[in-house]
Amino acid sequence: MKASPFPLLFIAALAVPAFADTSANSAQLSELQALKARIATLEQKQTENWLTDERTSQIKAIVADCIADAKKRDQFLDGDFSAGYNNGFFLQSADKNFKLQINGYVQVRYNYDHSEVHNAKAFATTPAHGDTNGIDFRRARLYFSGNLFSPDIQFMLSGDFAGTASNSGDFQLVDDFLAYHFSDMIGIRAGSFLVPFSHAEIVTAGLQFSELPYVLAPFDPVRGLGVSLYGMPVKDTFTYEINANDGSQSNTAGRIDDTSGKLDNRMGFYGRIQYSGSHDLPVFNDEADLRKDASKCAWMIGAAAGYESQNSTATSFAAAQSSMALIGLSNGRGPGFYPSAALNGDLYRATVDAHAKYQGLGFTGAAYFQQINDNPPAGSNSDTFTRTFGTSSLFEAGYYGQVGYVLPGKFGPGQVEFVGRVGQLLTEGFPNQSEEYALGVNYYLFGQNAKIQSDVTYIPNEAAYNSTTVDSFINTQDIIYRIQLQLKF
Numbered sequence: 001m002k003a004s005p006f007p008l009l010f011i012a013a014l015a016v017p018a019f020a021d022t023s024a025n026s027a028q029l030s031e032l033q034a035l036k037a038r039i040a041t042l043e044q045k046q047t048e049n050w051l052t053d054e055r056t057s058q059i060k061a062i063v064a065d066c067i068a069d070a071k072k073r074d075q076f077l078d079g080d081f082s083a084g085y086n087n088g089f090f091l092q093s094a095d096k097n098f099k100l101q102i103n104g105y106v107q108v109r110y111n112y113d114h115s116e117v118h119n120a121k122a123f124a125t126t127p128a129h130g131d132t133n134g135i136d137f138r139r140a141r142l143y144f145s146g147n148l149f150s151p152d153i154q155f156m157l158s159g160d161f162a163g164t165a166s167n168s169g170d171f172q173l174v175d176d177f178l179a180y181h182f183s184d185m186i187g188i189r190a191g192s193f194l195v196p197f198s199h200a201e202i203v204t205a206g207l208q209f210s211e212l213p214y215v216l217a218p219f220d221p222v223r224g225l226g227v228s229l230y231g232m233p234v235k236d237t238f239t240y241e242i243n244a245n246d247g248s249q250s251n252t253a254g255r256i257d258d259t260s261g262k263l264d265n266r267m268g269f270y271g272r273i274q275y276s277g278s279h280d281l282p283v284f285n286d287e288a289d290l291r292k293d294a295s296k297c298a299w300m301i302g303a304a305a306g307y308e309s310q311n312s313t314a315t316s317f318a319a320a321q322s323s324m325a326l327i328g329l330s331n332g333r334g335p336g337f338y339p340s341a342a343l344n345g346d347l348y349r350a351t352v353d354a355h356a357k358y359q360g361l362g363f364t365g366a367a368y369f370q371q372i373n374d375n376p377p378a379g380s381n382s383d384t385f386t387r388t389f390g391t392s393s394l395f396e397a398g399y400y401g402q403v404g405y406v407l408p409g410k411f412g413p414g415q416v417e418f419v420g421r422v423g424q425l426l427t428e429g430f431p432n433q434s435e436e437y438a439l440g441v442n443y444y445l446f447g448q449n450a451k452i453q454s455d456v457t458y459i460p461n462e463a464a465y466n467s468t469t470v471d472s473f474i475n476t477q478d479i480i481y482r483i484q485l486q487l488k489f
Contacts, residue, residue: 081093087103088101090102096147097149097151098148101143101146102143103142103143103488105486106486107137107138108138108484108485109210110134111135111481112131112480112482113131113479114131115128115132115473115476115477115478117475119335123334123335123336123475127336127474127475127476128466128473128476129473140162141174142161142171143156143158145158152180153178154178154181155178155179156191157173158174158175160172174192174251175191177189177193184231184235185233186229186230187229188227188229189230190226190227191225192251193223193228195222195226195243195306196241196242197219197304198220198353199274199302199355199364200212203286203287205448205486208287208288208402208417208419209440209453210483213400213423214425214434215424215436215464216398217328218326218329218368218464219396221245221247221349224245224249225250225251227243228244229242236281236282237276237279238276239273239274240272240273241272243268243269244268244269245268245270246266247266247267247268248268248308269307270306272302272303274300275301276298276299276300277300280296283298286448287355287362287402288362288442289360289361289362289404289406290447294360297358300354300356301352301353302352302354303351303352304351305348305349305351306349306350307348307349308347308349326341326343327341327463328434328463330431331430336432336461336475337434337462338388338389344385345372345374346373346375351369352366352367354366360406361403361404361405362403362417364401365399365402366400367397369396370397371395372395373393396425397426399424400421400422400423400436402420403419404417404419405418413446416441416443416444417444418439419438419439420439420440421437421438422435422438423435425463432461434462435459436457436458437457438457440455440456449489451486452483452484452486453483455481456482458479459472459480
């Protein structure tokens with residue numbers, strides 16, 4: 001049987017178109033593969049961009065968390081407080097109602113004193129004399145100050161680990177008070193603090209010499225327990241303070257007489273004003289002209305007055321009354337000065353001072369006056385004061401002037417200053433007078449915060465001090481050399 005050719009023809013017919021489209025299909029396949037590759041590339045780029053954005057967001061979040069955590073750790077208590085250093089270490093609440101500031105300074109010095117007595121036979125008892133030297137802390141103070149519940153309720157608590165032989169390195173209270181600041185015009189302060197009298201006492205850490213002027217000693221009330229009204233009616237131009245206290249240096253004696261356990265009746269009243277015609281009162285918180293721009297002349301004048309009553313009975317307040325010791329008085333019955341004359345009576349004091357700074361020059365000068373009226377205790381049969389001096393009234397005066405010049409430019413990390421001082425103490429009616437001549441060189445590494453002071457003082461006839469603290473002896477001729485390092489924060 002002969003096979004039919006139709007199936008073969010049909011298969012061939014179907015196969016012809018398939019073979020004819022092979023080249024076209026290949027082209028489409030290549031295009032499709034190219035599109036797939038491009039889509040894959042775009043998808044990869046999109047994924048990478050998304051990952052980059054996501055990583056950026058994550059990094060930003062981590063950085064923000066770190067910053068927030070750092071701030072929290074720096075400010076404490078979930079950001080309610082800030083801490084740092086600004087003229088002292090401080091801790092302060094965000095609303096500024098609470099603040100604690102810590103300041104302090106240390107003065108380490110070497111002292112050498114050569115003391116001679118030229119007329120020993122004239123004294124009933126030969127004054128102490130000879131050569132002394134050694135290293136000691138002059139001051140080592142800490143100050144805690146700030147405000148509580150309001151910026152207007154202020155406080156200070158401070159003390160010294162040095163300064164006197166009696167503290168033996170213990171922390172002794174110095175300035176301790178509470179204050180309320182009503183406005184710039186008026187504030188009130190109560191406690192133990194410097195009596196507003198001498199400008200030199202106010203700037204102890206900013207002195208051009210390592211020690212206060214010798215002539216100041218007989219007139220210096222130092223600190224007292226009391227209350228003050230104070231203010232700055234004209235910003236950086238005019239200040240005042242009016243003070244009532246328990247008498248000179250009553251912060252060391254206390255308000256109660258330890259012997260009788262009764263309140264004493266020593267009272268002191270002081271007032272001080274300061275005026276700067278150049279509107280630069282804060283410039284005179286120290287004596288040297290260390291200003292960055294010293295081309296402007298800055299000047300200030302000050303004045304103060306005080307009265308103290310020392311009246312008492314012969315027995316009620318004997319211990320408290322005798323703590324008021326007058327120094328630097330000429331002894332009318334002897335060749336020298338009388339040490340530590342106890343006073344019962346009335347004391348009147350006054351001072352004027354002037355200060356100026358210009359192009360590295362720093363000048364300061366002061367004059368002091370006091371009238372002493374003896375008034376023996378009621379019921380007393382003896383009067384040590386009148387018997388010693390031969391009079392019931394004495395007048396003392398003293399003055400000093402000093403100048404320093406800061407050399408232009410820096411020497412290493414700091415600045416160099418040369419200083420000189422002259423002072424004199426006079427007592428009415430007696431031939432004895434005490435003088436002071438001093439020269440010094442200061443090296444300011446970081447201003448008043450770190451400085452080295454070196455000075456030599458010559459006193460022909462010592463009246464003011466009989467003190468191991470400053471290495472001098474009353475009724476002697478002294479040559480005193482000091483070198484002192486001060487660190488302050």
